[in-house]
Amino acid sequence: MKGKDFVTGLEADALDLDELLALSLQLKEEQKKGVETQPLKNMSIAVIFEKPSTRTRVSFEVGLAQMGAHPVVLSGRDMQLGRGETIEDTGRVLARYCDAIVIRTFAQDKLEALAQAAAVPVVNALSDLYHPCQALADMLTIRERRGGLAGLKLAYFGDGNNVCHSLLIAAATAGMNMTVACPDGYQPDPKVIAIANRLAEESGAEIAVTEDASAAADKADALYTDVWVSMGQEAEKDARLTALSPYRIDEAILATAKADALVMHCLPAHRGEEITGAVLDGPNSVIFDQAENRLHAQKALMVTLMEQRGGR
């Protein structure tokens, strides 16, 4: 992979992504069989949260412990970071104690400044712009069910947010076609669309953005959505619910996709808003597999990053 970090998802080219997913599947299988491997034995890894988390926090903490590492889980507000210490100084200091830093924060610039300052790998556990660990788990989930990624159609509905951005990058890298259905004002960042289009030119994927939810769902292999009101957007709640309501994944949208289409959501979900309860809990849903796959995909990512550095 390019560089020491995983902060945008662009560090993994098509071959890296393929290898990461293959290793994720291997680690998942080994765990199910009870095979114990500790490739990160004696390592200490800082895991910082400046926003709430359930899946990311627990999957990193458990995954790192399973691989023999000591996860040092920190809340931003309990650190000097929360009292004005710079992100660069925080990174320089943590790199003196820890073998890697995983961070969930707000600005992508802050995360990249941390990666620049810290001498150890830095991993994006969600920023306002990207959620690349989620996209790894999502690609793993689709690959498990479909045996591959290239040529499939992923349709994303709703807010063109950080999850959507990372899916665009991962899909375009893997040669998977992706259509984003969203209303005016909620499109993905044009810079991310441009990056995805550049990647798609190399992989042969097709990337599209439309206001037509039915066209997006047409013959799709997977339907994906995320909450409409993300952390920090509570003041916009009413406007968001109104604008995004035509993009709910419901039985009618599901009927437009392939009969065996996968229904996906990164969670947490609001049943009745971005997805109906019947679809979320229905037979096409792989949503809880996605949540589990955070564990396996992140284990593969951390092993790969640490091996790339030649271990300790």
Ligand code: CP
């Ligand atoms: N999908 C996801 O990142 O979940 P958490 O916010 O609970 O970590």
